[in-house]
Amino acid sequence: MSSTPVSESLLSLEGVSRVYGEEVLVHALRDVWLDIRAGEFLSIVGPSGSGKSTMLGLLGVLDLPTSGSIRIQGTEVNTLPDAERSRLRGEAIGFVFQQFHLVPHLTALGNVETALLYRNLSRKERRRRSLEALEKVDLVHRADHRPIQMSGGEQQRTAIARAIVTEPLVVLADEPTGALDTQNASNVMEIFAGLRSPERAVCIVTHDLEVAAATGRRISMLDGEIVSDESQVAVS
Amino acid sequence: MRRFGELIGVAVAGLTARKVRTLLILLGPILGVAAIVAAIGINESSKGDLKAKLRELGTDLIVANAQDAIGGFGADPRIPEEAAARVARLPDVTSVTGTLQLSNIVTLPFAAAEDYYRAFPVPIIATHLNLPTTMDVPLVSGRFLNGFDEASASRVAVIGRDLANEYGYIANEARSIQLGGVNYGVVGVLDYVLLEPSMDSAVFITFANAVEDWDVDDPDPTRLYIRAPTNTRYVAEEIPTVVSLGGPDGANTKVPTDLLDAQSQVDENLNNLTKMMGGLALVVGGVGIANVMSISVIQRSSEIGIRRALGHSRGTIAFQFLIEALVIGVMGGILGAGVGAGVVWMVSEMRDYTMILSVSGLFRWASVSVGVAVVAGLYPSTKAARLEPLETLRLG
Ligand SMILES: Nc1ncnc2c1ncn2[C@@H]1O[C@H](COP(=O)(O)OP(=O)(O)O)[C@@H](O)[C@H]1O
Ligand SMILES: [Mg+2]
Numbered sequence: 001m002s003s004t005p006v007s008e009s010l011l012s013l014e015g016v017s018r019v020y021g022e023e024v025l026v027h028a029l030r031d032v033w034l035d036i037r038a039g040e041f042l043s044i045v046g047p048s049g050s051g052k053s054t055m056l057g058l059l060g061v062l063d064l065p066t067s068g069s070i071r072i073q074g075t076e077v078n079t080l081p082d083a084e085r086s087r088l089r090g091e092a093i094g095f096v097f098q099q100f101h102l103v104p105h106l107t108a109l110g111n112v113e114t115a116l117l118y119r120n121l122s123r124k125e126r127r128r129r130s131l132e133a134l135e136k137v138d139l140v141h142r143a144d145h146r147p148i149q150m151s152g153g154e155q156q157r158t159a160i161a162r163a164i165v166t167e168p169l170v171v172l173a174d175e176p177t178g179a180l181d182t183q184n185a186s187n188v189m190e191i192f193a194g195l196r197s198p199e200r201a202v203c204i205v206t207h208d209l210e211v212a213a214a215t216g217r218r219i220s221m222l223d224g225e226i227v228s229d230e231s232q233v234a235v236s
Numbered sequence: 237m238r239r240f241g242e243l244i245g246v247a248v249a250g251l252t253a254r255k256v257r258t259l260l261i262l263l264g265p266i267l268g269v270a271a272i273v274a275a276i277g278i279n280e281s282s283k284g285d286l287k288a289k290l291r292e293l294g295t296d297l298i299v300a301n302a303q304d305a306i307g308g309f310g311a312d313p314r315i316p317e318e319a320a321a322r323v324a325r326l327p328d329v330t331s332v333t334g335t336l337q338l339s340n341i342v343t344l345p346f347a348a349a350e351d352y353y354r355a356f357p358v359p360i361i362a363t364h365l366n367l368p369t370t371m372d373v374p375l376v377s378g379r380f381l382n383g384f385d386e387a388s389a390s391r392v393a394v395i396g397r398d399l400a401n402e403y404g405y406i407a408n409e410a411r412s413i414q415l416g417g418v419n420y421g422v423v424g425v426l427d428y429v430l431l432e433p434s435m436d437s438a439v440f441i442t443f444a445n446a447v448e449d450w451d452v453d454d455p456d457p458t459r460l461y462i463r464a465p466t467n468t469r470y471v472a473e474e475i476p477t478v479v480s481l482g483g484p485d486g487a488n489t490k491v492p493t494d495l496l497d498a499q500s501q502v503d504e505n506l507n508n509l510t511k512m513m514g515g516l517a518l519v520v521g522g523v524g525i526a527n528v529m530s531i532s533v534i535q536r537s538s539e540i541g542i543r544r545a546l547g548h549s550r551g552t553i554a555f556q557f558l559i560e561a562l563v564i565g566v567m568g569g570i571l572g573a574g575v576g577a578g579v580v581w582m583v584s585e586m587r588d589y590t591m592i593l594s595v596s597g598l599f600r601w602a603s604v605s606v607g608v609a610v611v612a613g614l615y616p617s618t619k620a621a622r623l624e625p626l627e628t629l630r631l632g
Pocket of ligand 2: 052053054174
C-alpha cells in the first residue's frame with residue numbers, strides 16, 4: 001500500500017527544549033518536533049531571537065537539549081558520549097555559518113582539509129578530496145590563499161567547500177548570506193540549491209524571504225516554537 | 237599513528253602562525269635550560285684541567301717525612317733502612333724510594349760561573365736507584381744511577397730537566413758539573429716530575445757518594461716516596477706506625493694529590509643552587525606558557541568552535557593544545573640545551589678550560605623542560621576543550 005515512497009528520516013528533533021541560563025532562564029526552544037528527510041531543501045525563518053540558531057545547533061548536535069531527543073537516521077545521539085557524538089557529527093553534518101569561521105592561518109585548501117582530519121586518510125587523499133570540493137564552489141584558483149586574501153563571497157564559498165568535503169547527509173547553514181552583498185548572496189544560494197540530492201538534505205536559516213521562497217519547505221519560528229511548517233512548490 | 241602525525245601538524249601550524257608569540261613563550265624554557273646547562277657545564281669544565289692532571293699524575297703516591305716519634309723536632313730525624321724495608325713489604329705498596337737532601341753544597345756547571353750559582357743553590361738529592369720507577373718519570377736522555385754507581389761510589393750524577401736546560405746540557409754530552417768543587421760526570425737527565433717540581437732543578441747522586449764525599453754518617457733517607465695503587469689512604473695512615481714500631485723514629489705522611497683532588501671536586505652546593513635557580517626559571521617559563529596559551533585559547537575560540545562543528549571531539553581539541561605545549565617544551569629544551577652547551581664551549585675556549593659536558597645531563601634538563609611545558613599546557617587545553625562550540629560560533 002505504498003503510493004509515494006516516504007524518504008528516509010535524516011535528522012529529527014523529538015520534543016526538544018533548550019533552556020539557557022541558571023538564575024534568569026531563557027526558554028530558547030520549547031518542545032519542538034521536527035523531521036528532516038533526505039532530498040529536502042528547507043528554510044527556517046523567523047525574527048531575531050526566535051530560536052533559529054539554537055535549533056540549528058541542536059540539529060547538528062553541537063549543543064545538547066535540556067529535554068527531548070535528537071536522532072540522526074533514527075539513532076538517538078544526544079545521550080552518546082562526546083567522542084562518539086563528535087564523530088557522528090563529522091560524518092553526517094556539514095555546517096556553514098554567517099561569519100564563515102575560517103581558520104585565519106590556514107589557506108583555503110588547509111581550511112577545507114581540516115574537515116578531513118583524524119579520519120585515517122592519507123595526506124594525498126585529503127588533498128585530492130579538498131581540491132574536488134573547492135572545484136564545486138569554483139575556487140580551485142584560490143586554494144593557496146588565506147582567508148584575509150579573499151573576498152567575503154570567496155570565504156563563504158570556501159566554508160561551503162569545507163562543509164561538503166565530507167559528503168554529509170545534511171548541510172546546516174545559519175544565515176549564510178547574512179554577511180554578503182546581493183550579488184554574492186545569490187551566488188551562494190545557487191550553490192546551496194545545487195547541493196540538493198536525493199540522499200541529502202539542505203537546511204538554511206535566513207532572514208531573507210526571497211531566499212526562503214526558493215526552498216521547498218519553509219519553517220517559521222517565533223519565541224522558540226515552530227509556528228508554521230509549509231511545503232511549497234519548489235521553485236526552479 | 238596517522239592521527240598523532242596530524243595532531244602534530246595542526247599544533248605546529250598553530251605555533252608557526254604566531255611566530256613572535258611562539259618565540260616569546262619559547263624564551264622561558266630556553267633560558268631555564270640554558271642557564272642550568274651552562275652553569276653546571278662551566279662549573280665542571282673549570283675543574284676539567286685539574287681532573288685531567290690528576291688522571292695523569294695518579295693519586296697513589298704517598299710521601300713520608302721522617303719525624304721524631306716523640307713528636308718534638310729532633311736534630312736530624314731519619315728513616316732507618318729496616319723501617320723503609322718494612323714499608324716496602326706492606327701488601328699494597330709496589331715501590332719505595334728513599335731520598336736525603338744535602339744542603340750547603342755549591343753546584344756549578346763550570347768554575348767561572350761561581351758568583352751566579354752561589355746565590356741560587358741547587359738541591360742535591362741522594363736517592364735510591366728506583367726513583368724513576370716510583371715517581372713514574374722517564375729519563376729524557378742517558379740513564380739513571382745504577383747498582384754499579386752505588387757499589388763503586390763512582391762520581392756520577394743525574395740532573396733534573398730544568399737544570400739541564402739552564403746549564404745548556406746537550407743530550408748524551410760527556411760533561412761534568414762541580415759539586416762543592418768536586419767534579420761529577422752527568423750520566424742522564426730526568427724528565428719533569430709533576431708531583432715534586434723541586435726535583436726538576438735538582439742533582440741526583442747515590443747514597444754511597446753522599447757518605448763518601450759529603451760527610452753523611454748513615455745512608456738513611458729523610459723522606460720516602462711510596463707508590464700504593466690500592467688502598468692508598470689506608471697505607472698512608474699505616475706508614476707512621478710501620479716506620480716507628482714503638483721506637484724513637486717516626487714519620488708523617490701525605491698524599492700530594494689530595495689537595496688537587498679536593499680542588500677538582502665540583503662544588504655541590506653551588507651546583508644545587510644553580511639547579512634551583514634554573515628550575516625556578518623553568519617554572520616561571522611554565523607559568524608564562526600557561527598564561528599565554530590561555531589567552532590564545534580565547535583568541536582562537538572561533539577556530540576551536542569550528543573544529544568541534546567539523547567533528548573534532550573535546551578530547552581531540554585538548555590534545556591539540558597539549559601537543560602545542562609539548563612542541564614548545566621540546567623546542568625549548570633542545571634550543572636551551574644547545575645554547576647552554578654553546579655558552580660552556582665559549583667560556584671554555586676563552587678561559588682555556590677542558591670542556592666537560594654531560595650528554596645525559598643535556599637530555600635530562602631538556603626533558604624537564606618538556607615536562608614543565610606539558611604540565612603548563614594542561615590548564616589551557618582543558619579550557620579549550622570545555623568551550624561551548626555554539627557560543628564561540630555565535631560570537632563570530
Ligand atoms: N548562551 C546563551 N545564554 C543565554 N541566552 C541565550 C544564549 N544563546 C541564545 N540565547 C537566547 O536564546 C534565544 C534564541 O536565540 P537564537 O537561537 O540565537 O535566536 P535566533 O538565531 O533566531 O536569532 C534568544 O533570546 C537569545 O538571547
Ligand atoms: Mg541566529
